[in-house]
Amino acid sequence: MSKTETLAKIMLGPLLLMQGAYTRRITPKLPEAEGEREGLAGQGQALRLLILGDSAAAGVGALSQTDALSGQLVSRLAKAYQVCWKLWAQSGLDSQALLDRLDQHAPEPFDVALLSIGVNDVTGMLTADQWIARQQQLMKVLVDKFSVRLIVISPLPPMHLFPALPQPLRWYLGNRAARFNQRLAELAQRTDRCTLLTTRLAPVAGAMARDGFHPGPAIYSLWAEDAAQAIARHGAKSPSDTL
Template sequence: MIDDALLTLALSPILVPQGIYTKKVTPKLPEPEGSREGILGNGEPLRILILGDSAAAGVGVDSQNDALLGQLVSKLSQYRAIEWRLLAETGLKTSEMLERLHALEAFKTDVVITSLGVNDITGGTRLKHWLEQQRELKLLLQDKFQARHIFLSSVPPMHE
C-alpha cells in the first residue's frame, strides 16, 4: 500500500493549484456582532465557555444572538442565571487555542463546548498530533478552569 505522504507528493501537481484556487475564491465571512461575555437570567448560576473556530464564533449569522452562544443563553436563561464567555476566532487551530488558554488567568466554568478541528485538518496537522492536543485541551479545561462538563463537537463531513 502506498504511504499517504508519498501519495500526496505524487498528486501535488494537481492538489497545490486546486488548493490555491479554492483558498482564493472562498469568501471570508465576518464574525457576527455582539457581546462575547455576559450574564443573563435568574437562579442558580451556570457558567458556560464556548471555544473554537468560525463555527463557534458564529460565522454565517449577523448577530451573536443567532449563533450557538446566543441560542444557548436564550434557552437556558429561562431556567438559570447563565454566565457565558466566548473565546473563538475564524481560522483558529487547537494549538492556538491551547496557547490562549495557557495565557488566560484561571476562572471556574461548569460547561465547555468546543468547535475545533477544521483548521487543523486544512492546515495539515497530523491526526495523532491533533488527538494529543485534544487530550491536552481536556486536561487543561479540567485542571485550570475546573470544567465539570466538556462537549467536543465533531469535525463536519468536509468531503461533502
C-alpha cells in the same frame, strides 16, 4: 497517516495544493458575528458556560451572536439556568493556537465548556495522532486551569459535503475529517467529564453561509439544541455541584 491519505498525497499532491490555494483565494472572507461575547441570562441554578474555538464558535456565517452558536445556546439554557457565559473564539485558530490563547488567560472557573476546533487542523499538516494529542492537552487545560466539570465537544463537520470545496480536495479533506472524528469519539468515550455531540450538521441547501464553508443560523440552531440537551442530560440537577 492512513494508507489512503498517503496514496492521495502521492498521486494528487500538486492538484490538492493548487485547489487549496484557489479555494482560499476565491472564497468570500466573512466576518465574525457581531455582538456581546459575555453576559448573564436567565434565572435558576447558576451555570458558568465557556464557548471556545475557531470561526464557527465565533459565529462566522451569522450576522449577530444572537443568531450564532453562542446566542442560540445561551437562549436555550436560560430557560432553565442563570447562565453566566463567555465566548473565547477567533477565525483561523487551530488547536495549537487555541492552547496558546488559553495559556494567556488567567484561571477562571466554568461548569461547562463547549469546544469547537479542528477544521484548520484538517486543512493543515497535522496527523491524526498529533491532533488527538492536542485535544487531550485542551481537555487537560480546561479541567486543570479552568475547573471545567463538563466538556462538550463538537465533532468536525462533514467536509466532504462542503460546496465551497472542489473535487478531489473535498473528498480528501472529508476523509481526513472523518478519520479525525473517529479518533475523537474514541477519546471522548474514555475521558471523564467529556461528551461528544452527535448531531449531523449536514450542509443542506440554504442552511450554510454564503461562502459555502461556514454554518448559517439554521445549522447553528441545530448545533445549539444538541449542545443544550447534552448539558441538561449531564447537569440538570445542579450544574455547579453535579457535573
